[in-house]
Amino acid sequence: MKRFLLILIAAVSIAAPRAFAQEAFKHAALGVTAGLDGFGIEAATALGDHFQLRAGYAIMPFSYSKNMNLGTGTVNGTSRDFSNTPVSIKMWYGGNGNVMADWFPGDGAFHVTAGLFAGSGKLLKGDLDVTRAIKSDEWGRVAVSYDNGVSFSTDANGIAHVDAVTLKVMPYVGIGLGRAIGDGPVSFTFDLGALITGGAKPQIYNYIRNTMDPSNPVESMQLTSALVKNKDKGWIDKIANIPVFPMLKINLFVALF
Numbered sequence: 001m002k003r004f005l006l007i008l009i010a011a012v013s014i015a016a017p018r019a020f021a022q023e024a025f026k027h028a029a030l031g032v033t034a035g036l037d038g039f040g041i042e043a044a045t046a047l048g049d050h051f052q053l054r055a056g057y058a059i060m061p062f063s064y065s066k067n068m069n070l071g072t073g074t075v076n077g078t079s080r081d082f083s084n085t086p087v088s089i090k091m092w093y094g095g096n097g098n099v100m101a102d103w104f105p106g107d108g109a110f111h112v113t114a115g116l117f118a119g120s121g122k123l124l125k126g127d128l129d130v131t132r133a134i135k136s137d138e139w140g141r142v143a144v145s146y147d148n149g150v151s152f153s154t155d156a157n158g159i160a161h162v163d164a165v166t167l168k169v170m171p172y173v174g175i176g177l178g179r180a181i182g183d184g185p186v187s188f189t190f191d192l193g194a195l196i197t198g199g200a201k202p203q204i205y206n207y208i209r210n211t212m213d214p215s216n217p218v219e220s221m222q223l224t225s226a227l228v229k230n231k232d233k234g235w236i237d238k239i240a241n242i243p244v245f246p247m248l249k250i251n252l253f254v255a256l257f
Contacts (some may be wrong), residue, residue, distance in 0.1 A: 027181045028256050033058055035191070035249030037096055037117070042251060044180035052102040052111070052180060059095030063088055070128070073144040080133040080144070093125035093163075100172065102180075109179060113193060115172045123200045123245065124164035131158035140207050148227050153207045161205045162223070164239070166197035172247065180253045191249040201240045 028045045033056060040058025047053060070082035100115030134144070139158040145151040154160045174193015181187070202223040225237045 029180045029187070029253040030256055031056075031180060031189075031251050031253035033249050033251045036245075036247055037098075037249070038092055040095070042098075042180075042253075044253060046179075046181045049107070050104045052104070054100045054102065054115075054180060055098065057095060057097045058092075060090070060092045063090045065089075071146070073133075073146050075134055075138065075144050076142050082130060082133050082144075084132070086129040088127045088129075090125045090127075091123065092119065093122040094120035098172070102176070104179070109177045111176050111179075113172070113174045113176055113191060117170045117172055117195055118168060121166050121168035122163045123166045123197065126162040126164075128160040128162065129158070130154060130160050134158055143206065143208060148229060150204065150221065150223070150227050151206065152204045152221070155207055163203050163205075164200040165203050166200055166245075170198075170245075171196040174247060178251075180251070181255060182253075185255050187253045187255075189251045189253065191247065191251070193247050194244040195247050196243060197245045199240045199243055200245070202236055 026046070028043065031042045031044065033040045033042050035058070038058040038060035040056050042054055042056030044052060044054040065086065065088045067084050068087045070085045073080055073082055096117045096119035098115055098117045100113050102111040102113050104111045130144070131139075134142070134154060136158065139154050140156040141153070143151045143153045144160070152160050152162075172193055172195050174191055176189060176191040176193075178189030179187060180189055203220040204223055206219045206221070222240075223236055224240075225232055225234045228236065
């Protein structure tokens with residue numbers, strides 16, 4: 001475990017000034033985190049009295065499922081009913097790794113943080129089980145089309161995918177309280193800030209182009225309120241144009257050395 005921790009901290013310390021890097025391995029802590037990015041682990045090292053480096057990974061283990069009315073679409077020239085389609089939504093699909101630097105302007109617990117989060121770029125991953133309406137020999141081959149211009153095909157298992165897509169590497173800025181490496185063996189920290197996501201833009205995926213060849217690269221179409229005839233009351237466009245995502249994290253650290 002200590003070897004793993006040293007490797008992890010070295011990765012985030014490599015860009016630090018040499019004077020700080022010499023302090024990086026004198027004290028270190030390992031912690032667990034809970035926040036709006038999910039649950040995870042985090043390693044930390046102090047760089048003197050006023051700086052701290054952290055690196056970690058978090059994943060959201062929960063999903064939301066509901067049967068939704070997707071109306072009527074056309075498949076192979078025939079009308080199909082998608083009124084009772086099971087939809088599963090996962091947040092922060094695949095998880096996010098992060099690297100953060102904390103600056104303590106004084107001797108207290110208050111800090112200012114800047115860093116990067118990196119992941120799949122999928123704030124929300126939506127899986128639509130349309131196997132009731134589409135035959136198995138049409139999975140991954142035949143497109144579903146609507147009169148509003150939206151079209152999509154499924155993967156080889158008959159699942160259609162609609163994701164809310166963000167930047168894959170997202171800058172983070174925030175403030176917080178607490179030091180990961182405190183005076184005792186256990187310490188608590190709190191973070192409040194924002195991820196620069198570039199907006200959560202809904203994308204619907206096609207596994208075919210203009211042929212029936214399922215080996216063609218996946219294409220995507222951005223969904224807008226206009227495409228759904230404003231039945232969402234403009235919320236698709238509003239969410240897609242919000243460039244940040246709020247972040248709140250509570251962390252528990254245990255000193256290692």
